[in-house]
Amino acid sequence: MREAVDEWAFVTAAYVIGIAGTVLMIAWSWLAMRRAEKRRDRSRGL
């Protein structure tokens, strides 16, 4: 007999983790790029 589980709780957990992980990765990469390019541009003026 199959164990009764709330299937939507598993679906929600998977989507929250998947979307949060992807958004954090995009934000982290974008901010690191902007920071590195600003630092490079500043080094031009030194």
Place this chain on the structure above:
Amino acid sequence: MHGFANPARFLRIARWLTPLFLISGVIVAAAALAWGLFMAPPDRLMGETVRILFIHVPSAWLGMAGWTTLAVASLVELVWRHPLAGIAARAAAAPGAVFTALCLITGSIWGRPAWGTWWVWDGRLTSMLVLLFLYFGYLALADATRRDGGGSGRVAAIFGLVGAINIPIINRSVVWWNSLHQPASITLGKSTIDAAFLWPLLIATIGFSLIFGGVVLARMRAILAVIQAEARLRRKAMANA
């Protein structure tokens, strides 16, 4: 191909391609996930949990595609000494590791209601976990090479090539060994998935692939900017000495 070896030419293209990939990827992936979440029907056997497919499968595909990209770039770096190849390999490692981790986590969440367990040490799950550890090893090695001031990332590139042996093992694991994990539902030119699930899955895969491409370009630009800033500061320090 060597035309793109010029960092200035690469940067000219990457400057508009990076936001284009990221914005279009986010829109396409969000639309596909909303489709999968609210419009796709529940599966006859798996019920509502089938919706995890739309986030789990693109993550698995990009975890493996990430290492394939890394291995091809490593080969190009070793054989043709393409200046951007090593940078591309390093840039693909972090998003590849993130998608591999997301594949393992969402797979584990799916496994509990589908199989009655969070984890089994079978061929597919174990080889995917090995891929995550390979990514960690590559990231640590590439970082150590950079910190040591070794311009050559040959050791990391060789590691990238050797690690590629795990990709066909992951792919064939469900054929070679008994597994709770289902065999491949989509192969070249053939699919056993109903169209109601196949279309949102394909669109989600395209969306997440665009995001992966945008993240790799952003990370390549960041690595290039760091190298250029350090080279400029070194030249100025030598001129002042």
